Each structure stands twice: as C-alpha cells, then as structure tokens.
Amino acid sequence: MPPKRKAKTTEPPVDSRASRAANRKKREKEEVKEVKEDEEKELKAEEVKGEEPKKEESKAEGDEKKEEGSPNIASLVTKGLWDDDPKTVEASLTEIANLSFGNVHAGPNRVTISLTGGLLAIVKAMNKHAKDPEVQAAGGRALQNLALDQNNKNGIASSGGIEVLVKAMSNFPDDSAVQMGGCGTFQNLVWGNDDNRMKILNAGGIPAVINAMTNHKDVSEMQEWACGALYLLSIGEQPVKEAILDAGGLSAIAMAIEKNRQDVGIREKARNAMARLLW
16 A cells, blocks of 8 residues: 655645735735834924024024123224213223123223223323323223233333332322322332333332321232332342332331231231341
C-alpha cells in the first residue's frame, strides 16, 4: 500500500478586495497625519517669523526711548555750557558730572566729553559765571570726575582748570560743595600725573586745600579728598612738600584724623600724607 501523503497546510484565503481597502485606509490615515504635521510645522514657522519682527520692533522702540531719555553730550558741551542762564549751565554741568561717574558708560563718556571740547567749555562756563556758587560747585564735580581719565588730567590743567578752581575756592570759602570740588579735582589731577603737582603749587592750590580743611572740619568726604590730595602732592618735589608744611598742612591733617577716627579712608590717606611730609 502506498504511503499516505502528508496534508499540506495552507494559510486561510485572503480577500484581496478587503486587503486593498484596508491598505488604502491606512495610507489615507498616514497621509492625513503627514499633512497635519506639515501644517503644524508651517504654523510654528509663521509664529516664529511673526515674533522676530515684534522682538526687533520692541528692541528698536526701547533703544529709541533710551536715546530720547539720555542726554546728548554734544548738545551739553556746545549749547548748555555756553548758555547765558546760570541755571541752564549748572544743569548741564551736573549732567556732565553724572555722565562721567557712576554711569555704565562713564569711561567712554569722559573721552567723548573731552573730544567734543568739554574741558575748555567747563572752564569757560565757570569763568563766565564766577559769581554763582552753584555753577562753581557743579563745575568742580564735573572736573573731578573727568580727571579720573588719564588723558584728561593734562587737558584740564592746560585749559585753566586748576586756576578756575582755586579762584572758586577763594571766592566761596564757606561753601563746602565748592571746596569739595576743588579738593577732589586736585586729588585726581595728581594721581598718576607728576606734572600737575607743580601746576597746583604755582596756582595757589595748596593753601586753598588746607583752608578748606580748616573751614570745614566736619565735612568728612571733603577731608578725605583733601588728605588724598596732600598725600599725592607730597610724593614729588621738595618745594611742594615745603609749601604744604608752610601752609599748616600737618596741623590740618592731624585735625582730620582726630575728628574722623572711625573713618578708614581719611585715616589711611592722612597717615600716608603725614608720613610723606615727615620723611
């Protein structure tokens, strides 16, 4: 008897029409999904494009407002300082002082003010309004801050800044703001600049500083700047040292130490000045 053949196993029959319909629905779903994804991508891209101009527009508006709110150095130097009204001049000097210290752009501002003729304009404004103590005080503050720039030190001196400050200190001995401007400027002018020591001596700046210390014993900030000025002046030439001693500098410095024992800044500068003068 011939051997029985093993029955072949076959897959169940598949309806080709049903299969095609299922595949079609699957492709349609995938196509719909892809379209939605593409639309979402395009929408996001449009939103980003829409936001970028808004950001740029907002930044431009902010910059414009900033420019509108910030003073124009060229205008201050070429117009404000030359005005006949002392109040306008005082306001311009105050703006220049504020632009030159305690400002994020103070360094570049000091350079710009100098390059636009600001140093000479300040001195001329102070000479023009020599009888106005507010102008003299504001001018002193402006010169003090501008003198922090190394290149401005000689510029202030050559523009007559030392002489105008000595005159202001002499005209208003009881005005502590005027005296502070003079003492602070002299300190900054001789800090890192040897030439200005003799210029301050020849202009009568040393007696002016010591008189300020004597007349305003309780103004600690001025005492610190005055002691700093005397210390830096005493580092150099012997005639400068002798002038400080002859004008009563030791007594003024000792009084500053006694009146301000807790003030580290005054104590340090006064001690250094005393050591230099007695050396």
